[in-house]
Amino acid sequence: MSLHRHPDSPLLDHCPETLPAWTYHDPGWYAKEQGAIWAREWIHVGRKNDLAPGTMRRIEVAGQSLILCHDREGRITCFHNTCRHRGAELCSADESPLGKLITCKYHNWAYATDGRLVSTAFGTPTADFRREDHGLFAVHVREWNGFLYVCLAPEAPDLVPDMGLSALENWPMATLVTGHRTEKRLKCNWKVFWENYNECLHCPGVHPELCDMVPIYRQGIMAANEAPDWSPEAPRPASNLREGAVTWTATGKPCGPEFPDLTPEERASGYIFVTVYPTMFIVAHVDHVRAVTLAPIGPEETRLTAQWLFPAETLAQPGFDPAEVASFATIVMNQDAEVAEMNQRGLKSDRFKKGRLMPQEFDIHRFHHWVRARMEAAGEVIG
Structure with a gap:
């Protein structure tokens, strides 16, 4: 079956190859990435x-x-x-x-x-x-x-978040306080984590709770314009979240006062992801913010640190438990950790040289270009 895509669709018009499997576990290449990427960004x-x-x-x-x-x-x-x-x-x-x-x-x-x-x-x-x-x-x-x-x-270099330096200007970011923090060692290469982050084809089979919270994820896509039959004239949902939910908590209810300066569009979205390669992503909700940081500690091991940030007045509420707020996203991150480690183990096969991306994996394709560009700038070419 051929893919029919609108010219403005982000979907790929071909199925490109992935990075070679050896770049996810070779110690020598890992050392080169440390110098070309992690020591320069x-x-x-x-x-x-x-x-x-x-x-x-x-x-x-x-x-x-x-x-x-x-x-x-x-x-x-x-x-x-x-x-x-x-x-x-x-x-x-x-x-x-x-x-x-x-x-x-x-x-x-x-x-x-x-x-x-x-x-x-x-x-x-x-x-x-x-x-x-x-x-x-x-x-x-x-x-x-x-x-x-x-x-x-x-x-x-310039600091260049994917959504721009002003993406979070309506959130009181500088005054937020860390209320909960977790750390986990993932048995996978750092690039495997980012690849999983950049696609939702896995969502229907891996994230039942998340797909209940964000109904469009049940289709294996992250936004309406990723559907094969999408056109700019297609109606937009009033909210990205399920009916009655406004944030990523177990109930969908806010855990405290909502941020007062958000636009109607930001409230309706329910979440905004901001990515800063190679080091972190930020998820901003109407009532709290989550920041997830990566640090490679070996060719096949990555430390993941997650912080949940709140207004001081939210943390001061009687009986408030930030770990309870964090529980929903923690389920999702644990599920992602399991499949990322599964992916890493499979990459060690002598028969597997490269994979092929699907049209919906356009953000992985962009990430691969980002990696290649930085390695080539350092004189290292990926075959």
């Missing part, structure tokens, strides 16, 4: 309001140990976790108090929170030593909507 490292002033946190990005600092004046900085004297680690704990100085415990070299070398302690430099040349190795830091990002590249 903006990587989400947490919420600003979860890093108290006067605190430094040890983090890892693309195999590099870093320290993320929030000083008592409210400034956020980031540096390689390396003393310029002889390379000792500066921060050994997950989090440590941060005063006016970052001091190495080995020989007491001390740095200002902007990275400048302040003291060599008991060492007595000679005339050939220029203190200004021995500050900490700085890493680019950016805040967007209360989220903190770092970039290891010498020159940081």
Whole structure:
């Protein structure tokens, strides 16, 4: 049966090949991706309001140990976790108090929170030593909507969420508070996760609860314009959610006050997804926001961290349980984790070299182009 598609349809007009199977488990290729993608893009490292002033946190990005600092004046900085004297680690704990100085415990070299070398302690430099040349190795830091990002590249690229930097401007993002957090290790390559995220062909068979909440998902599509017979004149549903539901909770009822500045279209949508490759996606609802962060920790293992963000007044409600709000999306994420790991195991077959995408998997095709472009920019070509 041939596919009849409107010229404005996002559906593919062919069935392209996927990335080669070996790129999902080969250690050498994984190392190249770390350098070409994870060390060059903006990587989400947490919420600003979860890093108290006067605190430094040890983090890892693309195999590099870093320290993320929030000083008592409210400034956020980031540096390689390396003393310029002889390379000792500066921060050994997950989090440590941060005063006016970052001091190495080995020989007491001390740095200002902007990275400048302040003291060599008991060492007595000679005339050939220029203190200004021995500050900490700085890493680019950016805040967007209360989220903190770092970039290891010498020159940081623009931060480019798929829906634009203004996509969440009607949500009070910077003032939201983390109410619930989960972490899970997925036994799959990071690209497998993003591929699952980018299609809904699996939804009818994998996500019964989600398909009940979002009826169009029962058709294996994420939006009306993905239907093979779609045209711009087709009527639009009043809401993406089932009748009576306004948000992603078990009941569909809001968990607290709804955000006051949302447009009628944003309320009717029930959810807005914003993606920042390769590091995270954000799902904004009328009453709360979920942020999901990925961090590859091996060719076939990925750490997934999910945070549910709420207004402070919602968290202050008597008897409020943020874990109960999180329970619905947690079911969906656990189902996705199961099939992503199943996908990863199957990719190890000696007979399977590449797959073929269906027309509805246009977003996976775009993601593959995104990966290829960044690898090719680093001189690495995927066959």
